[in-house]
Amino acid sequence: MNKPLGITVSRHILDSQRLHPQATGELSGLLGELIVAAKTISAEVNMAGLADILGQSGRVNVQGEKVQKLDELANSTFKRRMARCGYLCVMASEEEDEIIPVAEGYEGKYTLAFDPLDGSSNIDVNVSIGTIFSIHRRRSGSGQGNVADLLQKGRNQVAAGYIIYGSSTMLVYTTGEGVHGFTLDPSVGEFYLSHPDIMMPTKSKYYSVNEGNHRYWSEGMRRYIEYVKEEDKATHRPYSARYIGSMVADLHRNLISGGIFLYPRDSKDPAKPAGKLRLLYEAAPFAFIVEQAGGRAITDDGHEILDIEPSDLHQRVPLVIGGRKDVEVAEAFLAGKR
Ligand code: AHM
Numbered sequence: 001m002n003k004p005l006g007i008t009v010s011r012h013i014l015d016s017q018r019l020h021p022q023a024t025g026e027l028s029g030l031l032g033e034l035i036v037a038a039k040t041i042s043a044e045v046n047m048a049g050l051a052d053i054l055g056q057s058g059r060v061n062v063q064g065e066k067v068q069k070l071d072e073l074a075n076s077t078f079k080r081r082m083a084r085c086g087y088l089c090v091m092a093s094e095e096e097d098e099i100i101p102v103a104e105g106y107e108g109k110y111t112l113a114f115d116p117l118d119g120s121s122n123i124d125v126n127v128s129i130g131t132i133f134s135i136h137r138r139r140s141g142s143g144q145g146n147v148a149d150l151l152q153k154g155r156n157q158v159a160a161g162y163i164i165y166g167s168s169t170m171l172v173y174t175t176g177e178g179v180h181g182f183t184l185d186p187s188v189g190e191f192y193l194s195h196p197d198i199m200m201p202t203k204s205k206y207y208s209v210n211e212g213n214h215r216y217w218s219e220g221m222r223r224y225i226e227y228v229k230e231e232d233k234a235t236h237r238p239y240s241a242r243y244i245g246s247m248v249a250d251l252h253r254n255l256i257s258g259g260i261f262l263y264p265r266d267s268k269d270p271a272k273p274a275g276k277l278r279l280l281y282e283a284a285p286f287a288f289i290v291e292q293a294g295g296r297a298i299t300d301d302g303h304e305i306l307d308i309e310p311s312d313l314h315q316r317v318p319l320v321i322g323g324r325k326d327v328e329v330a331e332a333f334l335a336g337k338r
């Protein structure tokens with residue numbers, strides 16, 4: 001008997017679109033373009049170890065340019081493809097201070113905020129890294145978009161997702177109707193549905209935090225981390241620590257296996273008044289994904305990440321994200337109630 005054919009990500013997107021007869025197909029088109037950009041970056045990431053061997057200066061890529069640093073390359077790959085996709089009016093990237101305009105004549109109705117290669121300090125040591133994206137509908141009428149189109153709260157996201165370049169490349173995304181994961185088959189260059197309707201455990205046995213920052217934490221934060229190290233009444237074991245230092249990899253693991261991830265504020269460091277992670281293209285898209293998977297994302301003082309009105313493209317936000325029950329317990333410690 002023939003094996004059943006896998007569901008490709010494009011099939012999945014089109015099937016979801018069919019459930020909305022009023023849909024124009026623009027969001028599907030936009031996701032399709034993002035996927036092509038992701039596959040291009042995936043191919044580059046897989047070659048990263050060879051870049052040194054082949055010689056940074058000698059190697060020339062398909063566009064005839066010298067090989068760039070991988071995060072810059074990921075940024076320009078994303079930017080160039082998406083600027084002409086015809087579905088966007090403006091973009092923002094972690095790699096660029098200002099908004100990124102789209103090509104003239106290609107303006108569309110959506111905005112895109114992205115982190116082209118999150119966790120890029122891990123590239124040299126072959127640890128999983130990823131691309132994160134967040135899509136909103138524009139606020140302005142037509143033509144080129146502006147910064148206000150991008151400065152929208154996470155709750156208004158139309159879609160969000162990430163690509164993890166790990167032992168295999170995976171795409172995980174949501175359009176507000178569940179979270180779906182696809183694994184790239186590199187032999188055919190297609191993403192196939194491998195993790196339909198991801199739901200994360202409400203309570204877990206893993207915590208992820210950079211404990212090296214312990215001395216800068218609030219009292220509540222310190223007490224919470226002491227608590228997870230105590231013996232759990234049900235499991236007779238403390239939580240286990242899991243921290244890769246690559247948000248996409250840490251949160252991907254937590255999404256699949258359960259866990260809580262924290263990057264709280266770091267009050268003694270004036271350069272990091274609100275933790276490290278950025279609201280628009282790190283915290284908000286993951287908050288949308290995690291909520292859709294049954295979890296929750298808050299700041300370390302109890303505000304829902306998705307309800308924060310952004311004031312700056314690159315603003316940072318203290319983040320507590322994970323299974324609903326785990327976050328609830330952390331919230332009580334952080335509020336001084338436990
Ligand atoms: P980046 O966007 O410069 O790569 O920084 C974000 C990364 C996250 O992936 C990760 O969770 C965090 O920084 C780790 O920070 P730290 O090394 O302070 O623990």
Ligand code: MG
Pocket residue numbers: 094115117118119282
């Ligand atoms: Mg980042």
